[in-house]
Amino acid sequence: MVVTREDAIISGMIMSTAVSDAGLTDFHSHCLPNLDDGASDVAMAVAMLRADAQQGVDTVVATPHFYIGQHNVPTFLQDRQAAYEQLLPHLTEDMPRVLLGAEVLIREGISRFDLRPLCLEGTDILLVEMPFSAPPYWLLEELERIVDTQGVTLMYAHLDRYLSWYSHNHFEMLMDLPDAIMQVNADSIADKKYFGSLCRHLPDTRRMVLGSDMHNMDYRSPRMGQAVKVMSKSRDGRLWLERIVQMTERLERQVDNTEGLL
Numbered sequence: 001m002v003v004t005r006e007d008a009i010i011s012g013m014i015m016s017t018a019v020s021d022a023g024l025t026d027f028h029s030h031c032l033p034n035l036d037d038g039a040s041d042v043a044m045a046v047a048m049l050r051a052d053a054q055q056g057v058d059t060v061v062a063t064p065h066f067y068i069g070q071h072n073v074p075t076f077l078q079d080r081q082a083a084y085e086q087l088l089p090h091l092t093e094d095m096p097r098v099l100l101g102a103e104v105l106i107r108e109g110i111s112r113f114d115l116r117p118l119c120l121e122g123t124d125i126l127l128v129e130m131p132f133s134a135p136p137y138w139l140l141e142e143l144e145r146i147v148d149t150q151g152v153t154l155m156y157a158h159l160d161r162y163l164s165w166y167s168h169n170h171f172e173m174l175m176d177l178p179d180a181i182m183q184v185n186a187d188s189i190a191d192k193k194y195f196g197s198l199c200r201h202l203p204d205t206r207r208m209v210l211g212s213d214m215h216n217m218d219y220r221s222p223r224m225g226q227a228v229k230v231m232s233k234s235r236d237g238r239l240w241l242e243r244i245v246q247m248t249e250r251l252e253r254q255v256d257n258t259e260g261l262l
């Protein structure tokens, strides 16, 4: 019998080497100081980034909340840059590199605004947060319009938090948009029981990535390491981990290629 690499990983014969070799990327975090409901100051931001690094993370995307109506894009970008510059002198070699992005709450009418400057730097990927409710009637149309008119790729923030509102079909409709990516919070995976529900209810996709959604070092601290540990202990988990690693490598190549051009 021929055993493929994927078979070997899923069965636990080998562990994906990419996590230990290349490190993880945390695609969702609130680590910029004094900006949103995340890190309250530079010391907190540094502690969060160090904790992420200790758990095998080598790249963190800072994704402060963007609420249309409360923010406008140019001032949001200025505020984000100022917060990043506060942090910059404290970033040492043993800490993850920090990339800039945003977590954009989808509201009716948001597709009229140019959201491209909020994409993860170096990419066309926009991290979007669905309203915390059953999907409103306008949601899919609004998302389609953003994709069609702005040419961005959607990354859905923490789809793991919508299990009680979204049917399997709702999830599938979201993932049917071109090249859409599912971001899952490490916290949800770290909870072994809940992870079982995620495996049953979330779409079966290769286009998945991990985020800590860390806000502080208390009740919303990074748990990327614990999530990897839980995933490595089951067949479904190892499949998820392999997919996460592969998708992360693809996205990192996009970012690095753009960096090379600068």
Ligand SMILES: [Fe+2]
Pocket (backbone or CB within 6 Å): 028, 029, 030, 103, 213
């Ligand atoms: Fe978040």
